[in-house]
Amino acid sequence: xxxxxxxxxxxxxxxxxxxxxxxxxxxxxxxxxxxxxxxxxxxxxxxxxxxxxxxxxxxxxxxxxxxxxxxxxxxxxxxxxxxxxxxxxxxxxxxxxxxxxxxxxxxxxxxxxxxxxxxxxxxxxxxxxxxxxxxxxxxxxxxxxxxxxxxxxxxxxxxxxxxxxxxxxxxxxxxxxxxxxxxxxxxxxxxxxxxxxxxxxxxxxxxxxxxxxxxxxxxxxxxxxxxxxxxxxxxxxxxxxxxxxxxxxxxxxxxxxxxxxxxxxxxxxxxxxxxxxxxxxxxxxxxxxxxxxxxxxxxxxxxxxxxxxxxxxxxxxxxxxxxxxxxxxxxxxxxxxxxxxxxxxxxxxxxxxxxxxxxxxxxxxxxxxxxxxxxxxxxxxxxxxxxxxxxxxxxxxxxxxxxxxxxxxxxxxxxxxxxxxxxxxxxxxxxxxxxxxxxxxxxxxxxxxxxxxxxxxxxxxxxxxxxxxxxxxxxxxxxxxxxxxxxxxxxxxxxxxxxxxxxxxxxxxxxxxxxxxxxxxxxxxxxxxxxxxxxxxxx
Amino acid sequence: xxxxxxxxxxxxxxxxxxxxxxxxxxxxxxxxxxxxxxxxxxxxxxxxxxxxxxxxxxxxxxxxxxxxxxxxxxxxxxxxxxxxxxxxxxxxxxxxxxxxxxxxxxxxxxxxxxxxxxxxxxxxxxxxxxxxxxxxxxxxxxxxxxxxxxxxxxxxxxxxxxxxxxxxxxxxxxxxxxxxxxx
Numbered sequence: 001x002x003x004x005x006x007x008x009x010x011x012x013x014x015x016x017x018x019x020x021x022x023x024x025x026x027x028x029x030x031x032x033x034x035x036x037x038x039x040x041x042x043x044x045x046x047x048x049x050x051x052x053x054x055x056x057x058x059x060x061x062x063x064x065x066x067x068x069x070x071x072x073x074x075x076x077x078x079x080x081x082x083x084x085x086x087x088x089x090x091x092x093x094x095x096x097x098x099x100x101x102x103x104x105x106x107x108x109x110x111x112x113x114x115x116x117x118x119x120x121x122x123x124x125x126x127x128x129x130x131x132x133x134x135x136x137x138x139x140x141x142x143x144x145x146x147x148x149x150x151x152x153x154x155x156x157x158x159x160x161x162x163x164x165x166x167x168x169x170x171x172x173x174x175x176x177x178x179x180x181x182x183x184x185x186x187x188x189x190x191x192x193x194x195x196x197x198x199x200x201x202x203x204x205x206x207x208x209x210x211x212x213x214x215x216x217x218x219x220x221x222x223x224x225x226x227x228x229x230x231x232x233x234x235x236x237x238x239x240x241x242x243x244x245x246x247x248x249x250x251x252x253x254x255x256x257x258x259x260x261x262x263x264x265x266x267x268x269x270x271x272x273x274x275x276x277x278x279x280x281x282x283x284x285x286x287x288x289x290x291x292x293x294x295x296x297x298x299x300x301x302x303x304x305x306x307x308x309x310x311x312x313x314x315x316x317x318x319x320x321x322x323x324x325x326x327x328x329x330x331x332x333x334x335x336x337x338x339x340x341x342x343x344x345x346x347x348x349x350x351x352x353x354x355x356x357x358x359x360x361x362x363x364x365x366x367x368x369x370x371x372x373x374x375x376x377x378x379x380x381x382x383x384x385x386x387x388x389x390x391x392x393x394x395x396x397x398x399x400x401x402x403x404x405x406x407x408x409x410x411x412x413x414x415x416x417x418x419x420x421x422x423x424x425x426x427x428x429x430x431x432x433x434x435x436x437x438x439x440x441x442x443x444x445x446x447x448x449x450x451x452x453x454x455x456x457x458x459x460x461x462x463x464x465x466x467x468x469x470x471x472x473x474x475x476x477x478x479x480x481x482x483x484x485x486x487x488x489x490x491x492x493x494x495x496x497x498x499x500x501x502x503x504x505x506x507x508x509x510x511x512x513x514x515x516x517x518x519x520x521x522x523x524x525x526x527x528x529x530x531x532x533x534x535x536x537x538x539x
Numbered sequence: 540x541x542x543x544x545x546x547x548x549x550x551x552x553x554x555x556x557x558x559x560x561x562x563x564x565x566x567x568x569x570x571x572x573x574x575x576x577x578x579x580x581x582x583x584x585x586x587x588x589x590x591x592x593x594x595x596x597x598x599x600x601x602x603x604x605x606x607x608x609x610x611x612x613x614x615x616x617x618x619x620x621x622x623x624x625x626x627x628x629x630x631x632x633x634x635x636x637x638x639x640x641x642x643x644x645x646x647x648x649x650x651x652x653x654x655x656x657x658x659x660x661x662x663x664x665x666x667x668x669x670x671x672x673x674x675x676x677x678x679x680x681x682x683x684x685x686x687x688x689x690x691x692x693x694x695x696x697x698x699x700x701x702x703x704x705x706x707x708x709x710x711x712x713x714x715x716x717x718x719x720x721x722x
Contacts, residue, residue, distance in 0.1 A: 022567055033623050103572050109583065111622055112569040221700075228700050264692045431580050451686040458621040458682070466583035489692070493685045497678075498617065 025120060026127070026147055030156035032060045035455030037162060038448070041202035046195055048206045049304065053195030059158065064151070070194050071149055075132055077193045081186055082133060088186050091178045092129045095119065101170035101180065106441050107163050110462030118170035118180040121160050125187050128153065158196055161187040163456060165448055166299075167404035167441035184446075189301040197300055201447035204296040208308050212291045213258040219245075219288035225261050226286060229271045236529070238521030241278045243286055246319065250285035251356060253316045256327025256373075257293040259485030260506070266488045268527040269328055269506030272515075276377065276508065279517050280357050280385070284325065290315035293332035294485065298339075299447040306343045309335055313347055316369075323353035324370040328506050330445065330484035334409035336368050358383040372406070374483055374507055378415040381422045387516040390425050392523065394533040396510070397426040399468060399477045401491065402439035403484035413437075416483050416507050423514035428475040430467040440464040444490035454493075461494030469499045480504050542656035543601040545647055546640070550596065553636075553643055557592055560635040564628065584618055588632075591615040596636070599663055601656065608667065613674050620678035630671040637661055 043054035055065045067073065082089045101118040103109065108116040115121060123145070130137030130146035137146030147153060166181035174180075191197070197205075207216030217225070223245050230241050244250065256273065260266040277284055290312045297304035316324050326332060340347070350369035353362040360379045362371045380386050398420060406412040413436045421427050434440055443460025471477040480491055480502050488504055495502040513526045524535040531537065546553065562573040562585070572582065579586035594611040597603060612633075619629040640660075641648075648657055 035621070036623075102568075103576060103581065108569075109581070110618075112565045112573070112584065113623065114566050114568045117568070215697075217697075221697075225696065225700060228696070262693065262696050264695065267696060433578065434580050451689060454682050454686055455621040462618065463580070463583055466587070467580055470580070489689070492692070493689055496685050496688070497621075497681055 025115065025123070026142065028115075029152055030115075030159050032155075032159060034060070036453055037159060037456070038198035038200050038450045038453050041195070041197040041199050045199070045202035045206040046197065049202075049209055051195065051197070051202075051300075051304075052193055055195055057196075059198075064155070064194075064196065066151070066154075066194055070154070073193050074149060074154070074190055077190045078129065078186075079133070081189070082129075085182075085186070087179070087182055091122070091180075091183055092126055092133075094176050095122065095126065095178055096176075097123075098175065100173045100175060101178075104170045104173050105164075106167070106169070106443055106460045106463045107165075107456070110443070111456070111459035113163075115156075115160050116163055118164075121164060122178070122180050122183040124153075124157050124160055125183060128157075154191075154194075157187055158191050161191060162198060162448065165404070165441045165443065165445035165460065167445060168408045169404070169438070169441065172408065172437050185298075185302070188299065192301050192304075198447065198450070200450035201296045201299045204294070204447070205300055205304060205308065208292055208294075208296065212289050212311065214292055214294060214296065215258060215262060217258070217262075217291070219291075222258075222261065222288045222291045223286075226270070226274070229267065229274060232529075233271055233275060236525055236527065237275065237517055237523065239275075239278070239517055239519060241274050243274060243277070244284075245286050245288055247285035248319050249321075250283055250319060251322050252282060252284035253290065253312075253319055253321040253324045254284050254286055254327065255290050255293050255312050255324060255332075257329040257332065257485035258291060259294070259489060260327055261291075263485075263489055265492065265504055265509070265528075266485050266506060268509035268512070269488070271527055272506065272508030272510075272512030273327060273373065275512045275515055275517065276386075279515060280380070283356065285319065285321070287315045287319070293327060293329035295332060295335055296447050298331055298335060302339075302343075305335065305339070309340070310344055312370075313344065313350075316347070317349055322351040323365075324350070325353075325373060325376060326370050327373050328483040328485065328508065330403045330405040330486055331409075332405075333372060333412070334405040336370050337410040340368050355379055357385050372410075372412060372415070372483075374406075374412060374415045374419060377508070377511060378418045381419060388423055388511075388514045389516050390423050390514050392513045392526065392532050393424045393510055394426070396424055396479045396505075397428065397475060397477045398424045398479045398481050398505075398510070399428050399430055399471045399475075400435070401430075401442070401464065401468075401480050401482040401487060402436055403482050403487050404439060404441050404445060406483055407439050408437055412483070416481070419507055420481055420510060423510045428471050428477050430471050434463070434467040440467065442484075442487045442490040443494060445486055449486055449490050457490065458494065458497050461490065462498060464491070465494050465498030468495065468502055472499055472502060478502060481507060481510060483507050541651055542648075542653050542660060545644055545651075545653070546596075546600055546660075549643055553639055554589075554593055554596060556639045556643060557596070557636050558589055560639060561588055561592070561632045564624075564632075587614050587618060592632075592636075595633075595667070599636075599660070599667070601660055601663075605663060605667070609670060609674065612667070612671055613678075616671055616674045617678050620675055621682070626672075626675060630668065630675050633664060633668050633671055637664055 037059050040057040040059050046054035057065050105118050127147045128149050136144040164184040166184050168181045171179040204214035260270040295308045297308040346367040347369045353365050353371045365371050440463040444457045491504045509527050562570040573585035576582035591611045591614045598605040598608040
């Protein structure tokens, strides 16, 4: 007879210990808890990208199928990057552990794991740096904050490198300006030398590399997806729109994250772009090749990001456009704003963007030649070029989430607010220490928006949700606006868990609702096909 | 109701100790952070727990009606349901109140022979503990529902476009309605 495995009540009771152990962080080994990490990358993706050491592996299991000389590969990679990136060397050296960043990370604030304090997360890698690259670390070891690189240390590095969304909130508070996101970026890059990516990142990267977008949809599918919106737009406005694809000689190439084209609620924002550009009679084209603004290569390695990134510019060159207009995306803008020039130099084959409607020259985009659609629309409104009826959004009480990459990464703070306030009569800010450069991350950026790490995502989303809850309770806010495709997906989930009843909307969805188009029929429904205020069916 | 008066008198001390006991479940650095950072937006977890247990305590008082206590429990459990806790650890915080009260009021209870009142009060805590299981499960179920909804949101348009969805006029995937959290 099988032995009874059921524990006795007193056995169960004796295992309940409310207190956390008091141990130094170095003596607290990492434990892979379900719900906090993503699946390991499948070999087919890495093979396609010619990335090293493709294999079937599971992060939660002991055997990571590491190459025999994994330590050498990792340390050589580190040495190379310390030489190549002055910032990385600096960030390894200058932290004085003042703790200013410690309680600024959304994962720490919402989860409470000390290794998610930015200082400690970076210390995971710094301790290895000290051991192998500093004299004090080599001589004094643990006393000098140094430690051997072991498989356990590698596992710990992986676990926490994928619990950072590179949002850079911590860097705002660092008196030295240490950008912990850069440390995470390098950590992930080193892990990728051993084939240790996540599936949620490697999949979109390889799809993007082959087909141009994260889902790997082919040109005709991409095109028909956009065309699919047109019948919805015609139903709502009575106006037939005929956008063009891959049209050579267009003045402007429009690029947006594919999330806007495929995933609700981003799709309503995409309809907004279509309606706005049609109304303006803009000479623009979509591309089925540069069909993705997002770049998960950025969450893999600099080299991978660079490989994927340039398709936007290659396409601009091929089509012979004058400049590029970019949609509501997050990290696309950080790459354009902060990395493009280093990678590829200024896009001098294009012209300095100039709005054909207002003649405004976007001098801020003199080098990149790419204008953010929020800037573009703000300029239109500023110059009185749009007829708007904000009353159509009167059922919306809006608050604004600053997306990390566009706010901290490139300083777009006021333009979306200006547009939002022009198209919505009810706008309420969240508390100051949770917006603009202090904004809290959605909790799911940098390729962490998978399903299997939902607990982690919810923890990371809590500080933002908490501020939303406040404005909901005080002002009756019911909509959270933003200009990032990952936000639109991630905040929808986060709000559903933390602040049910809050809907998430892109800026140009709100613009589309308010936009009075020439020759439109009387509008009775919004972009979501719901009755406009005052147009509800009488019971 | 002597116990009621005693609990009211010692409310500040009890809440403080209960709070300390709850945050002691987190690593020491985090416990310090949860206790010391007072801003409700930069320390939402600490603020939610503190506000939540204050409200729960008030509702639990022998003279008070605790039928509408669930939202306050929900705020705390919702946080703990996604953290590194086992289900029992996630809801254990409610039992810590018993421990704190026994320690804090031991002498007065002995002197005034308030055991019967204490038993009745603790029975309320036990009943509350049962509610915490319900709320914990709702939170966990919500997580799985969100996962399912994300897949739906990502694929609905493509299925629609591929004519793989039979459209019923006026129908959209039901991803917003949520009875679980309407209390």
